[in-house]
Amino acid sequence: MILSARMVRWALPVLLGLLAVLAVACLMSGDLHLSAGRVWAGLCRSDELAATIVWRIRMPRLIVDILVGAALSSAGLVMQAFFRNNLANPGLLGVSGGGAAGAVITIAAGWSSLSLWFLPLGSIVGAMAASAAVLVLARRGASTERLLLAGVALNALLGAVTSFVLTQYTGLYERNAQILFWLIGGVEDRTWEHVQIALPIVAASILLWPLGRPMDLLSLGVAEAQSLGVDARRLRRQLLVLSTVLTALATAVAGAVGFVGLIVPHILRLLVGPEHRRLVPLSLVGGAVFVAGCDLAGRAAGGIRLGIVTSLIGGPFFLWLLRKLP
């Protein structure tokens, strides 16, 4: 790890401070720039225009940023401990693919225009179905290798479903544009309803919080974890359900935002070491910082969508960090 033991203790407060600064910056920036003072006036509802902008537009988007970041990052961390591979992420299991296929089917069928809730519902159903398929395999005593291969097969299958739907609707320009817009991933025009959809992420994060220490032991392998006192089968089930829910909800409100679950835990592990007791809270906050930062950068660059920014910033930064490794 790069940080010394004394600096590691400051990692969480520093990240929280960074998140607070980013939050203010997110509330300030947009088509109409608000000064910090006007943001405050808006928060207190003493300035009507600022209040409308802050409470109706920017606050829900900021909260969605934070929740999506926390969810994707911690889901990635969980998968890495689960598969004992620090490059694993929910995409591997086919959970993201399931969420994408579910959402695309919902849009293509025209259901998404009936209610705001149908698109996230489709995404959650898709992700849950993909996870259920993996869980059935796990119940039959599947090894990590089998789970991973099942994820590869599921991803290929779900990708084919998505592509099929896309090619079938080439005539309906509007729906196709909607599907593509969603597949890229973004947080534009998020409302308080989206915040409500994403709110269970808070509950999942709270459930995940105490599992950090057992995750350390699980990352040694099932047999070792069990010999050290962890009910490994139960823990694996809990982790699988939690990471599925986290990924599905994040995908439901922000579309397919890549890289967060891979890069944030990886960077944090390089900084503070591999202990999940520390990594669970740090990845929740770190993911929020990363996504809020990417969203802000995208807005500053003239409206580049979140999914593009996370990959544009994430990819090179990740490569730079890899080069710095001893």
Next chain:
Amino acid sequence: MNAVDLSDVAVNGRLEPLSLALPRGSLIGLVGPNGAGKSTLLQLAAGVLPCAGRVAWQGRDLSEIPFLERARCAAWVPHGVQFEFGFSVRSVVAQGRFAHGDDEKGVDAALARFDLARLADRSVNHLSGGEQTRVLLARALVTEAPLQFWDEPLAALDPRHGLEVLRLARTLAAAGSTVLFSLHDLRLAHALDQVVVLRDRQLRDFGPPAQILTPELFLDVFAVRAHTGPGLTLELP
């Protein structure tokens, strides 16, 4: 009451059904050629490998003991472990206290005992095979578990550390623990209370080494000619 009772335990394709009772306060060696089923027997006795038959610790059926309590009863040292994440030596040893509420009791003493104090902050991935074995033994020691199952703990150790591990095992057994470990160096067998001999995934013999480690057994099980006299020497037949 026996420390460990194995009744008709078997693992499909890896170990034929066998029964074995390991007494309390004894140092027991597990010997046999490669692929005889030593690791399998150790793992099922340690409760980390599901098997047919019944495993009981101190008269209690293993299925009745919750995982956290199991970790306080028995420690298992795997052979050739792979660390995916670069935990520090100290944190790996401290994992042995998970079932005790992560109190870190005895961690420093165990690090010192296995000459690991100066490596405490190093990543386990940067250690040699022998050093990693010592880390795992230190972790097993801090569990304070009365049942110790070690898979080839001496295989990668230098002579001094090997002898120290043997002495530690003796001390633990004298204090009432039961130590079952697999080994290949049969010259050390005289230091053991009992020896379990496996051949072709079956139990071949069990008893005090002086009684069962006969030249006939060496020829039959290991296909080597043994000269017992002052010290054991082995040669190809």
